[in-house]
Amino acid sequence: MNMNKIYDRIIDIRGNLITVIAKGVKMGELGKIQRKSGQTTLASVLSIDGEKVTLQAFENPRGVSTGDKVVFLGHQMQATGGDALLGRRLNGSGEPIDDGPEIVGEKIDIGKPSFNPVKRVVPHQMVNTNIPMIDVFNCLVKSQKIPIFSIAGEPYNQLLMRIANQTDADIVIIGGMGLRYDDYQAFIDNAERSGSMEKTVMFIHKATDPAVECMLVPDMALACAEQFATKDKDVLVLLTDMTAFADAMKEIMITMDQVPSNRGYPGSLYSDLASRYEKAVDIDGSGSITVISVTTMPGGDVTHPIPDNTGYITEGQFYLHDQRIDPFGSLSRLKQQVIGSVTREDHGDIANAQIRLYAESKKARERQSMGFRLSRWDQKLLEYSYLFEDRMMNLEVNIPVEEALDLGWQTLAECFEPHEVGIKQDLLNKYWPK
Known part of the structure; x- marks a missing residue:
C-alpha cells in the first residue's frame, strides 16, 4: 500500500x-x-x-x-453507511450539504460487484404505489430495476416523489444528478411535507457541481442501499436523471481524448449502466433493493444510445408522455409474478380488458377527427376513453390497487354491457357491479 x-x-x-x-x-x-x-x-x-x-x-x-x-x-472512494445517514443530504463525494454534523459510521467501498446470484430470490412481492397506471397495468415488483423514459419537461421528478411518499419500503435513497436548484429544493420540501424525511437519504449532484461527482452519485446511493439491505431493510433507490450520468461520462471521455462510440458516448456505456442497475436484488433471508430511475430521452428519441442500452438491461419501463404514463409504451416484465397470485384473481382480466378497449377507442377518436359518422359502439368507446384517462391515467389519482380494480369494473359497467367487454363469465358474475 x-x-x-x-x-x-x-x-x-x-x-x-x-x-x-x-x-x-x-x-x-x-x-x-x-x-x-x-x-x-x-x-x-x-x-x-x-x-x-x-x-x-x-x-x-x-x-x-x-x-x-x-x-x-x-x-x-468510500461512502459512510449506517442509520446516521437517515434524514441527511450529501453531495456526490459523500460530504454533508445540509449544514448538519459530519456523518459517523462504517466506511464502505463504492462500485463493488453486485450480489452473488445464489443469494438472490426470484422477485415475487408487489411494491404498492397507489398509482393505477403502475399498480393495475404494470406492477412494480420488489427488487425490480425499471426506468421512467421521458422527455424534458414531463413531471418525472414529481412522479418519483409520489412513489417515495406512498411506498411501503423501509428506506428511500434519492440520487439526484444534474439537478437544478428548484428540483433539489422540491425533493427536500416533499420529504418534509410528507413526513418521510426520517427514512430518506439524498445524494445530490447539482448542475453546477463537477462532472465526476455526478458519476459518483449512483455508486454512493447503491453502496449505502446494499448496506441497509443486508440488515433486513427494504430499500427503494430513486435515480434522476441517468442521462446526466451518461453525459458526465461522455464529457470526461472527450477530455481524455478517447475515441467515442455511438453519438459521442463511450463504448462502455452498456456495462457502465448495467453495473449500476444490476444492484437491484431481493436477498435470501434479508432485505431488498428496488431501483427506479429516470432516463430523459434527448429529442424524445427512444433509439438514442442511453434509453436504447437501458432497455436491454432493465425489466421494462414506464413511458411518461403528455404528463401521463402511456399504457402502450410502458411494460413491466415482472408483473406476471404478482398479478392474480399476490393480487386479486380478477386483476389480469380487468387490466387487459381496459387496455384493449382503450386501444379500440383510439380508432374511434381518429374516425371522429376525420368527420366519419360514428356508430353506437364508437360512442361507447369515446365515452369510455375519457373516463379511463380521468380515472386511471391521471397521475393525481391516489388509490390502493383493490380500489383501482373496483373502479375499473365500475368504469366498464358505466359504458358497456357485460357481454361486450370480453371477460370470463365467472368473473363477470362475481365482480360486475350490480
Missing part, C-alpha cells in the same frame, strides 16, 4: 484531469493533490497507462501547478 508515497511529477493538467507519473496505483484509488498554498484537492484515478496515471479532480483544480504533490491514499 502506498499510503505515504508522494509523487511530484505532474506532467499534464487539462480541465479537471491531472496526469502524474506514479507506480503501484489502482483504478478508482483516491489521491490527494497538495498545493503549495496548503490547500488540498481530492481526485480519483480514472486511467492508468504504464506509469502515466490520470486522476479526475473533485473540484476545479485551478491553481494546481506541475510542481505540486500527489499523495495516493491506498483505497477507493
Whole structure:
C-alpha cells in the first residue's frame, strides 16, 4: 500500500484531469493533490497507462501547478453507511450539504460487484404505489430495476416523489444528478411535507457541481442501499436523471481524448449502466433493493444510445408522455409474478380488458377527427376513453390497487354491457357491479 508515497511529477493538467507519473496505483484509488498554498484537492484515478496515471479532480483544480504533490491514499472512494445517514443530504463525494454534523459510521467501498446470484430470490412481492397506471397495468415488483423514459419537461421528478411518499419500503435513497436548484429544493420540501424525511437519504449532484461527482452519485446511493439491505431493510433507490450520468461520462471521455462510440458516448456505456442497475436484488433471508430511475430521452428519441442500452438491461419501463404514463409504451416484465397470485384473481382480466378497449377507442377518436359518422359502439368507446384517462391515467389519482380494480369494473359497467367487454363469465358474475 502506498499510503505515504508522494509523487511530484505532474506532467499534464487539462480541465479537471491531472496526469502524474506514479507506480503501484489502482483504478478508482483516491489521491490527494497538495498545493503549495496548503490547500488540498481530492481526485480519483480514472486511467492508468504504464506509469502515466490520470486522476479526475473533485473540484476545479485551478491553481494546481506541475510542481505540486500527489499523495495516493491506498483505497477507493468510500461512502459512510449506517442509520446516521437517515434524514441527511450529501453531495456526490459523500460530504454533508445540509449544514448538519459530519456523518459517523462504517466506511464502505463504492462500485463493488453486485450480489452473488445464489443469494438472490426470484422477485415475487408487489411494491404498492397507489398509482393505477403502475399498480393495475404494470406492477412494480420488489427488487425490480425499471426506468421512467421521458422527455424534458414531463413531471418525472414529481412522479418519483409520489412513489417515495406512498411506498411501503423501509428506506428511500434519492440520487439526484444534474439537478437544478428548484428540483433539489422540491425533493427536500416533499420529504418534509410528507413526513418521510426520517427514512430518506439524498445524494445530490447539482448542475453546477463537477462532472465526476455526478458519476459518483449512483455508486454512493447503491453502496449505502446494499448496506441497509443486508440488515433486513427494504430499500427503494430513486435515480434522476441517468442521462446526466451518461453525459458526465461522455464529457470526461472527450477530455481524455478517447475515441467515442455511438453519438459521442463511450463504448462502455452498456456495462457502465448495467453495473449500476444490476444492484437491484431481493436477498435470501434479508432485505431488498428496488431501483427506479429516470432516463430523459434527448429529442424524445427512444433509439438514442442511453434509453436504447437501458432497455436491454432493465425489466421494462414506464413511458411518461403528455404528463401521463402511456399504457402502450410502458411494460413491466415482472408483473406476471404478482398479478392474480399476490393480487386479486380478477386483476389480469380487468387490466387487459381496459387496455384493449382503450386501444379500440383510439380508432374511434381518429374516425371522429376525420368527420366519419360514428356508430353506437364508437360512442361507447369515446365515452369510455375519457373516463379511463380521468380515472386511471391521471397521475393525481391516489388509490390502493383493490380500489383501482373496483373502479375499473365500475368504469366498464358505466359504458358497456357485460357481454361486450370480453371477460370470463365467472368473473363477470362475481365482480360486475350490480
